[in-house]
Amino acid sequence: MSSRLLTSLLLLLAVEYSGVLLSVIADLVSGVRRARREGHPCTSRGLRRTVAKVSSYFLALFCLTVIDSMIVASVVVLSACGSVNLSPFPWLTTLGSASLVLIEAKSITENSPHRSRIIEALRLFAGLVKRCRDLRN
Numbered sequence: 001m002s003s004r005l006l007t008s009l010l011l012l013l014a015v016e017y018s019g020v021l022l023s024v025i026a027d028l029v030s031g032v033r034r035a036r037r038e039g040h041p042c043t044s045r046g047l048r049r050t051v052a053k054v055s056s057y058f059l060a061l062f063c064l065t066v067i068d069s070m071i072v073a074s075v076v077v078l079s080a081c082g083s084v085n086l087s088p089f090p091w092l093t094t095l096g097s098a099s100l101v102l103i104e105a106k107s108i109t110e111n112s113p114h115r116s117r118i119i120e121a122l123r124l125f126a127g128l129v130k131r132c133r134d135l136r137n
Helices: 003-037 044-081 091-111 115-136
Strands: none
Touching (some): 003 044, 003 091
């Protein structure tokens, strides 16, 4: 495996882990704003839940990364032997981090006072995507 490929994979993993962390922080901020807006106190229990969420998310991502590492190593070895011509890519970690970011995005939407406008914008976007797809076919 070339050092360029390894650097690219490590950079991708860093972006994925950072994206999950940033989405949890954004959810925390939106939750604190909602609590203040509704007059609820910010307690240590809520902050502890955020820390527990971060640790469980990163544990799950780490497990996916370990599995991806084994798959990538297998692909690299098999490619060197000429048996397989696949590109080594951390699919499980990428799908896992995307799923976690989407979960946090939904949570942020639930905390937003503009929830109905966000949902309407998403419906409009989905309609535009569908229309573009229809035009291409």
